Structures are given as C-alpha cells and as structure tokens.
Amino acid sequence: MEIEHSTLFIDGEWAKPATGGAIQVFSPTTEQLFGIFPESSTADVDSAVAAAGRALRSSEWANLDGSDRAAILDRFADAVERRSEERASLVSRQNGMPITLARFAEGDAPVQLLRYYSDLIRSSSVEEVRQSLSSAGTTIVRKEPVGVVAAIAPWNYPAILSMFKIAPALAAGCTVVLKPSPETTLDSYLLAEAAVEAGLPAGVLNIVTGGPDVGQYLVAHPGVSKVAFTGSTPAGRHIGRVCGELLRPVTLELGGKSAALILDDADIETTVAGLATASLLNSGQTCYMSTRILAPANRYSEFLDAVTAMAASLPIGDPADAGTFVGPLVSERQYKRVLSMIDAGSAEGATVTTGGKRPAHLDRGWFVEPTVFGNLSNDANIAKDEVFGPVLTVIPYSDEADAIALANDSEYGLGGTVWTADRDRGIDVARKVETGSFGVNTYGLDWGSPFGGVKASGVGRELGPEGLASYYSLKSIFLPE
Ligand code: NAD
Numbered sequence: 001m002e003i004e005h006s007t008l009f010i011d012g013e014w015a016k017p018a019t020g021g022a023i024q025v026f027s028p029t030t031e032q033l034f035g036i037f038p039e040s041s042t043a044d045v046d047s048a049v050a051a052a053g054r055a056l057r058s059s060e061w062a063n064l065d066g067s068d069r070a071a072i073l074d075r076f077a078d079a080v081e082r083r084s085e086e087r088a089s090l091v092s093r094q095n096g097m098p099i100t101l102a103r104f105a106e107g108d109a110p111v112q113l114l115r116y117y118s119d120l121i122r123s124s125s126v127e128e129v130r131q132s133l134s135s136a137g138t139t140i141v142r143k144e145p146v147g148v149v150a151a152i153a154p155w156n157y158p159a160i161l162s163m164f165k166i167a168p169a170l171a172a173g174c175t176v177v178l179k180p181s182p183e184t185t186l187d188s189y190l191l192a193e194a195a196v197e198a199g200l201p202a203g204v205l206n207i208v209t210g211g212p213d214v215g216q217y218l219v220a221h222p223g224v225s226k227v228a229f230t231g232s233t234p235a236g237r238h239i240g241r242v243c244g245e246l247l248r249p250v251t252l253e254l255g256g257k258s259a260a261l262i263l264d265d266a267d268i269e270t271t272v273a274g275l276a277t278a279s280l281l282n283s284g285q286t287c288y289m290s291t292r293i294l295a296p297a298n299r300y301s302e303f304l305d306a307v308t309a310m311a312a313s314l315p316i317g318d319p320a321d322a323g324t325f326v327g328p329l330v331s332e333r334q335y336k337r338v339l340s341m342i343d344a345g346s347a348e349g350a351t352v353t354t355g356g357k358r359p360a361h362l363d364r365g366w367f368v369e370p371t372v373f374g375n376l377s378n379d380a381n382i383a384k385d386e387v388f389g390p391v392l393t394v395i396p397y398s399d400e401a402d403a404i405a406l407a408n409d410s411e412y413g414l415g416g417t418v419w420t421a422d423r424d425r426g427i428d429v430a431r432k433v434e435t436g437s438f439g440v441n442t443y444g445l446d447w448g449s450p451f452g453g454v455k456a457s458g459v460g461r462e463l464g465p466e467g468l469a470s471y472y473s474l475k476s477i478f479l480p481e
Contacts, residue, residue, distance in 0.1 A: 147225025
C-alpha cells in the first residue's frame with residue numbers, strides 16, 4: 001500500500017484506534033486503491049472530545065492571550081506551508097482536483113487563512129467597556145471561546161474548508177475535533193504533523209475519521225459546544241435538527257444552485273471566459289458555482305453557442321497535469337449520480353448541446369464531459385437541483401427584472417454572478433439577488449469577508465471577522481458606578 005496510516009491524531013499524539021476498522025482510498029483517476037487509514041470508533045471520538053475539553057481548560061491554552069495564540073498560529077502556518085505542495089498533490093490524488101487549482105486552494109490558501117486569523121487576533125481585544133444605558137454603572141462586554149468545536153468537512157476542498165473552521169476557532173481560543181470526509185482524510189495527517197511541528201498544545205487539535213455515523217456521534221457528543229459543518233443540504237438539515245434540540249450553536253455551509261445573470265450589454269468573450277471558472281471550477285464540484293446561466297432571450301442562441309463552445313474546449317484529463325481544467329469526479333458514486341441526473345435532464349426534454357457522457361479518450365477514472373443543457377426553463381429539475389458536477393444549464397429571460405426573479409426562484413442562495421459592461425448596473429443587480437455572496441464580472445472568495453448562504457444554502461458565516469465572532473460566546477459583566 002502506497003499510503004498507510006494505522007493511528008489517529010488525538011491529544012497531541014498518534015493514538016492506536018480502539019477497534020480494527022479501516023477505510024480504503026481509491027484514486028478517482030486510475031480507480032486503483034492507494035491509501036488506507038483507520039476508522040474511528042465511538043471510543044476514539046470520546047477520547048478526542050475529552051482531550052479537546054482538557055486542552056480548553058489547560059493552562060497551556062486557556063491562559064494564553066490573543067498575541068500568544070497568534071504566535072502559535074504563525075508557527076502552525078509555517079509548518080502547514082512547508083507541506084503545501086505535498087498537501088495539494090495528495091488532495092488532487094484523492095478527489096481528482098486539477099493540480100493547478102489544488103496548489104492554490106489546498107496548498108497556499110490554508111496558510112493564508114491561518115496568517116489572516118493570526119493577524120486579526122493579534123490586533124483585537126476581547127474586552128470592551130461600555131457606559132451602561134440603563135444605570136450609572138459600566139458594563140464589560142467580554143468575548144470568551146465558545147468551547148470544544150466539532151468541525152466536519154466535505155471532500156471537495158478538504159484542506160481549506162477544514163481551515164475555514166480550525167483557524168478562527170483556534171484564534172478565538174477554542175479547541176477542535178476535526179472529522180474530514182472519508183474520501184479525503186489522508187491530507188489531514190499532514191495537518192496533524194504540522195500541528196506537532198508547530199508545538200500546538202496537546203488536545204487543541206484532534207482528528208477523528210469516518211463517515212456520517214462518526215459525524216453524527218460527534219455532532220451530538222455532550223462534550224461538544226459548537227458544530228461547524230460544510231456539506232450537503234440534507235446532512236445540514238439533520239445536523240441543524242440535532243443542534244436545535246441540544247441548543248448547540250451551529251454553522252451550516254450547504255449546497256447551492258447559483259445563477260449567472262448575463263445582462264444584454266455583456267461582452268460575449270470575456271463573459272464566457274469568466275464563466276469557465278465561475279461555473280465549472282473543480283469539475284463543477286464547488287458549492288458556489290454559477291450553474292444556472294441566465295441569458296437574455298434576444299441573444300439566447302449566441303450565448304448558448306458560446307457557453308457550449310467554452311465547455312467543449314476545456315482540457316479534461318489527468319488532474320496531475322498542470323494544463324488540466326476538468327479532472328475526474330471524486331468517486332464512482334458521484335460519477336453515477338451525475339450521469340443519471342444528466343439522463344433525467346434529457347428525459348425532461350432539455351437539449352444537451354455538448355457533453356453528457358464519459359469522454360471517449362478516457363476509459364478509466366470517474367470522468368464526465370462538461371455538459372451544457374439548453375432549451376429549458378428554470379423549473380426543470382436539472383435547472384433546480386444541485387448536480388455537483390460539470391453540468392450547466394442555459395436559461396432564457398425576458399428582461400432584467402425577469403432575470404432577477406429567476407435568480408431568486410431557487411431554494412438555494414449561496415453564490416451567483418452578473419456579467420455586464422456596466423459595473424454600476426452589475427452592483428445594482430447584486431443588491432437584488434437573494435444570496436450570501438455574489439460576483440460582478442468575477443467570483444472569488446475573500447478571506448477577509450463573510451461567506452455563507454441564505455435559504456437552503458445554510459446558516460451562519462465563515463471567513464472575515466464574522467467567522468471569528470461565531471467562535472465566541474459573549475458575557476456582560478455589570479459594574480456599579
Ligand atoms: P455530505 O453532506 O455527504 O458530507 C459532508 C461531511 O459530513 C462528510 O465529512 C460526511 O462524512 C459528514 N456527514 C454526512 N452526514 C452527516 C450527518 N448526518 N452528521 C454528521 N456528519 C455527517 O457532503 P459531501 O458529499 O461530502 O459534499 C458535497 C456537498 O457539500 C455539496 O452539497 C456541496 O454543495 C456542499 N458544500 C458546501 C460548501 C459551502 O461552503 N456552502 C462548500 C463545499 C461543499
């Protein structure tokens with residue numbers, strides 16, 4: 001076996017798992033087995049949560065102030081940075097992410113995020129004195145770490161989405177039990193190595209392994225104070241119900257079916273070039289993709305043809321090649337799901353203008369051609385449901401108000417884009433779309449600004465100072481005159 005782990009990272013040590021279960025990792029490119037790691041049992045989760053609870057109260061962690069924790073985060077960032085190339089390549093091998101994207105999103109970005117939160121915590125104060133508005137006294141408003149955080153990550157961007165949670169949680173003084181997705185757990189061992197190298201106090205970061213059962217056990221664990229989850233909407237609804245019953249704070253970053261509004265003044269070439277990354281990044285396995293492309297009816301066939309040509313031209317193949325834009329889907333399950341959604345879309349009457357099947361030149365791996373559907377309405381299932389693969393729908397609209405109404409006619413609200421020659425007009429449209437984030441002639445996350453969804457795309461925000469705030473509990477201390 002090429003990559004084999006027999007331990008879990010709990011309480012700052014490489015711990016033997018309580019039982020003998022193992023999880024295998026298959027390459028989505030070759031379909032070959034290349035990694036194995038232990039599956040955590042409930043006893044392992046208990047140990048991890050207990051270690052995180054002890055660390056939370058330990059003098060090595062609880063007595064640190066913001067600048068002490070910033071120094072630890074800086075050391076952690078350096079150690080994570082030393083593993084950037086290895087992490088990017090490992091993620092790419094596990095989930096098929098094209099390596100050029102992986103180098104940024106999974107290699108560099110986690111380091112940038114740690115440094116961002118380190119700077120933020122160094123310059124922020126946890127206590128503020130306010131003049132009372134109802135007495136002559138004052139009030140100290142104090143931010144305290146919310147406690148042990150259960151962080152649950154999906155497979156599509158495993159390292160950066162784990163870091164969306166770990167970096168602000170540690171900055172706030174919380175401790176973390178991370179559960180990565182079973183498809184992408186191998187890279188979390190690099191994170192654990194970096195934590196050891198950086199001297200994170202024992203128990204501040206723990207990693208448990210496994211699928212939904214282990215996740216469910218962790219979410220409901222009595223030793224957990226907050227849940228931070230990124231994944232599908234159905235799993236998010238379940239976690240939301242459990243946390244509601246427990247009155248446990250929860251952040252849910254869920255699915256999407258975002259709209260790209262192409263206005264009638266948009267330049268066709270720059271729009272379509274921008275849509276390649278705004279709609280098909282990571283082979284469409286990105287939560288905020290603008291996969292519902294809304295085109296003006298009077299230029300509909302022009303845009304449908306251009307989107308079709310763009311999708312057909314994207315290099316598809318081995319994710320390890322720097323020139324690849326479309327790699328394989330993460331797993332056979334995902335491959336079959338996407339192909340069956342494409343079939344159902346055709347059966348509904350929409351026209352496939354390109355793609356729709358496995359590429360002829362690739363007889364191995366979970367590859368699906370970039371696929372475009374035309375001649376359909378916003379009500380078609382293929383236009384409404386999240387596919388999470390390289391599948392676009394191009395839908396006509398009559399005027400700008402209709403485009404905004406169609407964009408908002410979705411159960412989701414995570415991302416979205418507008419494409420126009422007039423920036424102010426684009427910003428005006430951005431203000432009217434019901435979503436948590438939106439791009440004008442571009443789309444790119446900003447570590448310093450909040451990210452999250454409305455409606456079925458989630459609850460709460462990550463990134464920015466708002467992301468840090470969600471790891472604090474507030475205490476008001478009233479003082480007499
Ligand atoms: P998933 O919901 O199947 O799994 C996500 C993680 O949650 C995995 O670690 C899984 O083991 C765990 N899990 C699943 N069910 C659980 C439960 N009931 N309790 C606790 N843990 C549970 O999602 P996925 O297939 O890994 O990821 C794809 C989905 O994630 C897509 O819907 C995508 O849109 C969404 N996503 C959202 C964002 C965002 O920021 N909004 C980002 C990336 C992905």
